Amino acid sequence: MNTEQKPRGTDFFATHPVFSLDEAVADLAPGGKRLRVVERLKHHLRVGRLKHVTREIYAVVPPTWSPEHFHPDPFLVASAMYPDGVFSHHSALELLGAAHSLWNQCTLYINGRRRPLVLEDATLRFLDIPLSMKGDSDKQIGTRRIERQGKLLNVTGPERTLVEGFSRPALIGGLEELVNSAAGFTTLDLELLEEVLSRYDMAKLWAETGWFLERFQNVFHAPDALLTRMEQHRPRSRAYIERGQRGGLLVKRWNLIIPKVVLSPGEPDER
Incomplete structure (x- = not known):
């Protein structure tokens, strides 16, 4: 038996x-x-x-809760739906422990398209995996695994989260949330950061990330040589850092017009 x-x-x-x-x-x-x-x-x-x-x-449902009043963790819901999905943007900031605020939107990269799923207290948004971020055997570049309630979740690391935050600030809570949160990263792999930028190969992303690194150069120990290389990729004409932005100051080195709210006091600019 x-x-x-x-x-x-x-x-x-x-x-x-x-x-x-x-x-x-x-x-x-x-x-x-x-x-x-x-x-x-x-x-x-x-x-x-x-x-x-x-x-x-x-x-x-936890023992002391009723099903009607219990709202499951949206990260775990999304992961149960797509175990191979990769959390990104503001969701990545939250999982990395760097987000300045909580958000009721959860974003992750998946294979294929799907409409957003509206839960009781959050919306799950599913994004197409950027082709430039696929490495060998379809493994995505610049990801790591984070434990949450006993489950390992796939998430974009600080380097990719920073770049993709500049690419789509609306998905990360806006430029101010991105800058304030990313400034709290414990470290940045500068070699990986440069690889991510090279794969996207967009002048504005080079400049935005370069401006961020220059502002927090001492925090992330960014060498001058790296900033010089990034400067060489900047846009040829002046560009607003956010789509639809009005006003701001021009940071000449990066050819970016940046809102005053995210500029540090005394930052070089041209009115």
Whole structure:
């Protein structure tokens, strides 16, 4: 007689605060008895132990909560939907512990397109993976793994988050949020940063990132030679750092017109 016991639902729930139906089947019914698992999940839904989040995605309701008032972590929901997804922009700032503010929008790169998913207290936004950020075997450049509630999530690292924040500031909470948050990064891999910029190969991104590094040169130990190389890629004509921006000061070295709110006191400029 086989005395080996399969994991019980409660054991699975303890280690999977948010999970997909496929995960539950793999853990609770290795033989593939999907319908039996579905019936077990329906039972836990009826008694309030689980909450149905979206198609084939479930969240474990804490003992002291009711399903109606419990909102699962949107990062875990997104990861359960797309285990290989990579969190980006403001979501990356949050996971990296650098964000100055919380946001009710969660963004991640996935293969293929999908419409945003509106949850009860957050919106999940799915982005196409930039082709220039794909490395060998489709592994994305400039990513790392961050633990959240016992689960490892894929996230863009500080270098790529900085560059892509300048590329799409609306997804990172605006320019001021980006600058204030990125200034709190513990370190930047300057070689990787230069690689990311080279892959995107956009003059404005070179200049924006160069301006940021020059402002925080002592913090990130950016050598003058690196700033000189970045300066050589700057736009030929003056450019606003934000689309639709009005006003600001011209920082001549980078040919960028930058809002006063993010300029440091005494920063070189031309009115």
